[in-house]
Amino acid sequence: MIRNYFKIALRSLWKHRLFSFINIVGLAAGMVICIIALIDFNKAYNYDTFHPMPERTYRIITDVTFKENQREAYASTPYPVATQLKNNYPFVEEIVHVVPARKAEFEAAGKILKTSTSFADVSFFKVFGFKLLLGAFNDAPHTAVVTAETASRFFGTANAVGKILHHKDWGDFLVTGIVATPVKKSHLVFDMLAASSTITAIEKNGVNIAETNNWTNPWASYTYVLLKRGGVKSRLDAAIAQVANISTSAIGANNDQRSFAYRCQLLNDINPSREDLLNFPAGTTYGKLLVEIGIGLITLILAGFNYINLTLARSLTRSKEIGLRKVIGAGPGQVFAQFIVESVCFSLLALLLALLVLGLLKPMNVIQDVFNDAQLSIAFYSSLFLFAIIAGIVAGCIPARILSAIRPAVAIKGQKALTVMKGITIRKALVVTQFAMLLTGIIFMLAMYQQQKFMATAEYGFAKSNILNIELYGSDHQKLANELKKIPGVEEVTATSYTLGINGGNQQKAFRIEKDFYSSAEILSADEHFISVMQLKLVAGNNILPATNDSAGSSVLINERAVASLHFDNAQSAVGQLIRLGDSSEVRVAGVLKDFHSMSMFFPIFPMIIRQTPAYFSVLQVKANPAVNADQFKSSVAALWKQLNPHQEFTAQWYDKALYAHHFHGSDQLLMVLLCSIVLCIACLGLLGMVTYSSEIRTKEVGVRKVMGAKIVQLLLLLSKDFVWLLVIAGCIAVPVGYIAAQLFLHNFTYHVAVGAGTLLTGFFSMLLVGGFTIVWQTFRIAIHNPVKSLRAE
Structure with a gap:
C-alpha cells in the first residue's frame, strides 16, 4: 500500500511539474532559514560538554539591587566571595576564581601582541576539562600557561615553555605550560591564563586588576564551586545567602547599591543562558535562539502556505480522482494517507535542495559565521531528516484533511472553492497572510537599514575625516x-x-x-x-x-x-x-x-x-x-x-571608514536581505502558482472574450484585479504592524531615525511592484494566447 502511495505521489509530482517546482523551491527556501537556526541551536548546546564533573560544579551569579530599586544580574561576583566559600564551608571540594579575560599587550621574541588574558586559581584544571599539552599550571606569582595558538604567534615552532612574556604594567610572566585547544566550545575563552597569586603582587604596585578586598564590585571575577561527592545544592544556597549579607554590609554610604544576593547555576545550565547577564563571558541566550527558531518556523510556515494553497487550488481537478477512489472502495483514511505521502515527498526533496543551496551560499561571510565551530554529526543530519518528515506531515495535514472529507457525489460533480467565511476562500486568506508578513519584514529591514546608516554617517560632535588611527601595540x-x-x-x-x-x-x-x-x-x-x-x-x-x-x-x-x-x-x-x-x-x-x-x-x-x-x-x-x-x-x-x-x-584605519564599518553592519544587512529575499521568493512563487492555475482554468473564457473583441489590457485587468486587491489588503494589514515592529526596534537606541510615510510607502510599493509584476507577467501570457487553440482545447 505504502509503495503504491509513493508511486502515485511521484507520478503526480512529475505530471504537474510547475506546481511541484513551486512547492519544492518554496519549502526549500523556508528550510534554509530553519537549518541555519538549527545549526545555531546545536552549537549552543555544544558548550562546556567536556568538563569532568558538571553535575556538581556551579557558577555563582550576583544580583545587585540599587537604591532606585532597579536590579542587575551579573555572571560574575566580587573577588572575596570565592575565598569566603573556600575557607568556611567544608562541603566545598574546590573553588576557582577566574578573573575575566581582558585584552593585554605582551612583548616576547621581538613582537608585541594583544592577548586575551585571564587570571585563575591552581584548581582551574581540576574543575574544568582543559588539557595541558606541555608543562603544568602552578600558583607561583608571575607564571602563566598559554594556548597552543598563542605560543605559535609569539614563538613559532619553538617550545614556549620557559619563555618570558613581558607586560609594561604587570611585569614579566614565565610560561609554564601549553593548553590544548578544547574539543568542544567553552564559555571560558582565553589566550593566556595567569596564576591568580599574581593579582596581589600587581595591585601592590597600584594597578587595579580585580579589587581583591572589595566586597561590592560584582564585575571582579567568576566564581566556580565544586561540591564534594554527596554535597547538596541546598547547603550551597544557604552558604551564599550568608556571604550575601557580608557584601551588603560592606556597601559604603556613597555607593548607589542597596543590597547583594547570590545564587548558584549548574555548569551545564550556563549555555544557553536563560537570562541576559552582565559580564557574560561567551555563548548565547535562549531568547536569541527562540528568535532564530521563530524566524525559521515563520518562514517555513509561509512556504507551507504555498503547498496548502496550490494543493487546494488543484482540488477542482483532483476532486474527480478522489471521488473515483472512494467509489471503488477507498476510505477517507487512505485518501488522507495518499496526500500525506505526497507532502512528505515534497518535503524530502526540498530538504535536499536546501542543503544544496546552503553549500552554494557557504562562501558568503554571513553563512561562514553560521558554520564556524559547528560540529555537525550524523545525529544532526538524522534530526534534519526527521524534521523534513514532520514538516511534510504538518504542511499536508490541512489539504489532506479537507480533500479526504469530500463526498464522492460532490467530488465527481466538481468541488467548488473552499471558504473560511462568506466570500473569503482559504487560498485568498493565505495569500494575504504571506504578503502581509513579507511587507512587515520589508518595513523592518528598511528601518534597520536607515538606523545603521544614520549611526554610520551622523554628526558625532567630533572630526572623523582625514584622520588615520594607528594601533600602538x-x-x-x-x-x-x-x-x-x-x-x-x-x-x-x-x-x-x-x-x-x-x-x-x-x-x-x-x-x-x-x-x-x-x-x-x-x-x-x-x-x-x-x-x-x-x-x-x-x-x-x-x-x-x-x-x-x-x-x-x-x-x-x-x-x-x-x-x-x-x-x-x-x-x-x-x-x-x-x-x-x-x-x-x-x-x-x-x-x-x-x-x-x-x-x-x-x-x-x-x-x-x-x-x-x-x-x-x-x-x-x-x-x-x-x-x-x-x-x-x-x-x-x-x-x-x-x-x-x-x-x-x-594596523591602521581611516577613522571615517572604521566608524562607518562599525555601525553599518554589512553582515546584518546581508542577513536581512537574505531573509526578505527568501520570504519574497516564497510569496511570489505561491502567487505565481495561484495566478497560473486561475488563468489556466479560465483559458476558454479568455478565448471567448478575445473572439468577442476584448483587448489585451481589458483581459489583464480582468485576470489580475482580484490578486492585486489581495496585495492591497495585505498592505493595509502590514503597514501598521510593520510600523509598530520598527518602532519597537528603534526604541532600543537613544538616538534614532523616525519611521515616516516615506519608509512605509517604499515598503508598500516595493511589495506591490514585485507582486504586481508576478501577476501581470503570468496573466499577460494567457491574455496573448491564441483564442483558436484555447477554444479547441479539451
Whole structure:
C-alpha cells in the first residue's frame, strides 16, 4: 500500500511539474532559514560538554539591587566571595576564581601582541576539562600557561615553555605550560591564563586588576564551586545567602547599591543562558535562539502556505480522482494517507535542495559565521531528516484533511472553492497572510537599514575625516609621533586610549571633593593635542597641560554632561574644581568641553573625563592634509612603522571608514536581505502558482472574450484585479504592524531615525511592484494566447 502511495505521489509530482517546482523551491527556501537556526541551536548546546564533573560544579551569579530599586544580574561576583566559600564551608571540594579575560599587550621574541588574558586559581584544571599539552599550571606569582595558538604567534615552532612574556604594567610572566585547544566550545575563552597569586603582587604596585578586598564590585571575577561527592545544592544556597549579607554590609554610604544576593547555576545550565547577564563571558541566550527558531518556523510556515494553497487550488481537478477512489472502495483514511505521502515527498526533496543551496551560499561571510565551530554529526543530519518528515506531515495535514472529507457525489460533480467565511476562500486568506508578513519584514529591514546608516554617517560632535588611527601595540607614542610629523601631509598627531564613537572606555566613579556628589564617568586618556585633532569645542576654561609639565596628569577636561552630573552650577564654575576618581587620585578641572557622542547612538551622552595618562595610550591619531592621496599616505606611514617596529604588525584605519564599518553592519544587512529575499521568493512563487492555475482554468473564457473583441489590457485587468486587491489588503494589514515592529526596534537606541510615510510607502510599493509584476507577467501570457487553440482545447 505504502509503495503504491509513493508511486502515485511521484507520478503526480512529475505530471504537474510547475506546481511541484513551486512547492519544492518554496519549502526549500523556508528550510534554509530553519537549518541555519538549527545549526545555531546545536552549537549552543555544544558548550562546556567536556568538563569532568558538571553535575556538581556551579557558577555563582550576583544580583545587585540599587537604591532606585532597579536590579542587575551579573555572571560574575566580587573577588572575596570565592575565598569566603573556600575557607568556611567544608562541603566545598574546590573553588576557582577566574578573573575575566581582558585584552593585554605582551612583548616576547621581538613582537608585541594583544592577548586575551585571564587570571585563575591552581584548581582551574581540576574543575574544568582543559588539557595541558606541555608543562603544568602552578600558583607561583608571575607564571602563566598559554594556548597552543598563542605560543605559535609569539614563538613559532619553538617550545614556549620557559619563555618570558613581558607586560609594561604587570611585569614579566614565565610560561609554564601549553593548553590544548578544547574539543568542544567553552564559555571560558582565553589566550593566556595567569596564576591568580599574581593579582596581589600587581595591585601592590597600584594597578587595579580585580579589587581583591572589595566586597561590592560584582564585575571582579567568576566564581566556580565544586561540591564534594554527596554535597547538596541546598547547603550551597544557604552558604551564599550568608556571604550575601557580608557584601551588603560592606556597601559604603556613597555607593548607589542597596543590597547583594547570590545564587548558584549548574555548569551545564550556563549555555544557553536563560537570562541576559552582565559580564557574560561567551555563548548565547535562549531568547536569541527562540528568535532564530521563530524566524525559521515563520518562514517555513509561509512556504507551507504555498503547498496548502496550490494543493487546494488543484482540488477542482483532483476532486474527480478522489471521488473515483472512494467509489471503488477507498476510505477517507487512505485518501488522507495518499496526500500525506505526497507532502512528505515534497518535503524530502526540498530538504535536499536546501542543503544544496546552503553549500552554494557557504562562501558568503554571513553563512561562514553560521558554520564556524559547528560540529555537525550524523545525529544532526538524522534530526534534519526527521524534521523534513514532520514538516511534510504538518504542511499536508490541512489539504489532506479537507480533500479526504469530500463526498464522492460532490467530488465527481466538481468541488467548488473552499471558504473560511462568506466570500473569503482559504487560498485568498493565505495569500494575504504571506504578503502581509513579507511587507512587515520589508518595513523592518528598511528601518534597520536607515538606523545603521544614520549611526554610520551622523554628526558625532567630533572630526572623523582625514584622520588615520594607528594601533600602538605598546610602541613609544612620542617617538612615533615625532617621526610621523616629518612625513609630508601630516598636520597634527595625538595619542589616546581609545577611539570615540564606538563602545566607550573605562568607567569610574567621580566624586566632588567639597560636596557629597558622585557620578559614574567615562575616563579617556589623551594628550594636549586631542581636542585640536578631534575639533572639540571648549565652552569654559583651558586645555589640559602638556606632558612636559609635572602636573599634566592631574589636569583634566570634562564635558557638559559631567558638569550636570556632578551638580556644578555651570561650566565656568566647574573650572578649577577638584574631583576624586575611583582609583583615589585627585584631579583638577582645567576646562569644559561641549557635549559630543563618545559612544554609539545606542547610548546617551555619558559624563566624560579626559586626563593625560600615557601608560594607557593605545591609539595614535594622525590628522592628514585633505589634499593627500589616502593610499600613498597610509603606505608612507606603514613604511615608517616598519622602520621603527620591524617585528610588529602595522594596523591602521581611516577613522571615517572604521566608524562607518562599525555601525553599518554589512553582515546584518546581508542577513536581512537574505531573509526578505527568501520570504519574497516564497510569496511570489505561491502567487505565481495561484495566478497560473486561475488563468489556466479560465483559458476558454479568455478565448471567448478575445473572439468577442476584448483587448489585451481589458483581459489583464480582468485576470489580475482580484490578486492585486489581495496585495492591497495585505498592505493595509502590514503597514501598521510593520510600523509598530520598527518602532519597537528603534526604541532600543537613544538616538534614532523616525519611521515616516516615506519608509512605509517604499515598503508598500516595493511589495506591490514585485507582486504586481508576478501577476501581470503570468496573466499577460494567457491574455496573448491564441483564442483558436484555447477554444479547441479539451
